[in-house]
Amino acid sequence: MRSAVPADASSLAELLLELTGTDTDPAALAERLDRMAGNDSIRVAVASDGERLVGTAMGILCPDLVGGLRPYLLIENVVVSAHCRGGGVGRKLMADLESFANAHQCTYMILVSGAHRSEAHAFYESVGFRREAGFKKKLRPLA
Numbered sequence: 727m728r729s730a731v732p733a734d735a736s737s738l739a740e741l742l743l744e745l746t747g748t749d750t751d752p753a754a755l756a757e758r759l760d761r762m763a764g765n766d767s768i769r770v771a772v773a774s775d776g777e778r779l780v781g782t783a784m785g786i787l788c789p790d791l792v793g794g795l796r797p798y799l800l801i802e803n804v805v806v807s808a809h810c811r812g813g814g815v816g817r818k819l820m821a822d823l824e825s826f827a828n829a830h831q832c833t834y835m836i837l838v839s840g841a842h843r844s845e846a847h848a849f850y851e852s853v854g855f856r857r858e859a860g861f862k863k864k865l866r867p868l869a
Contacts, residue, residue, distance in 0.1 A: 727822040730770040730782065731763070732756040737779040738772065745805035771822040773806075773815045781806040783819040785826050785835075793833040799823065801837035804846075820853045838862055 730738060735756035742750050762768050773781035783804040787797045801823055806815045827835050838860050839846050847857070 727771050727773055727818055729763075730759055730772045732759045734772060734779060735759060738782060741779055741782050741805050741807060742803065744807060745803065769823060769826045770803075771819050771826075773819060775810070779807075780810040781815040781819050783816075783823055785823040787827075787830055787832070790833065796831050796833045799827040799830075799832045799835040801835055804837065816849055817853060 733756075735752040738759075739750040739752045739755055742755075759770065762770065767787040769785045771783050771785070772779050784802045786800045786802065788800050789795075789797055801820075804816070804819065806819070824835065835855075837850065837855070839850060851857070
């Protein structure tokens, strides 16, 4: 596991396409990764097979007003390439983010997964997450 760098943008865009079904502009993604590189509150973990990226997960430290004012970690953009699922890549990504959370004394980690993603839900439960009710509101896309 390592942190994503701008040079990963093309490979990362391919992974994100598997997750979302929509294209991400690699140049814009490289610029975003460059801006995020100096932010110690964000970890974009990536896994590689030596040639290309095969998994990614992003953790964002969020300040909190409870829990002793310690942060929590919001997890987003978790994806393992279809040909690598079941091989431990997802577990390593989640362990990496948990280490990041522990290093920052987070009280918990949280993520949202689409209601239809039953295989993903089983995976999250297998790495220690438990189901709780959650809500998500989509905002209008930018023009």
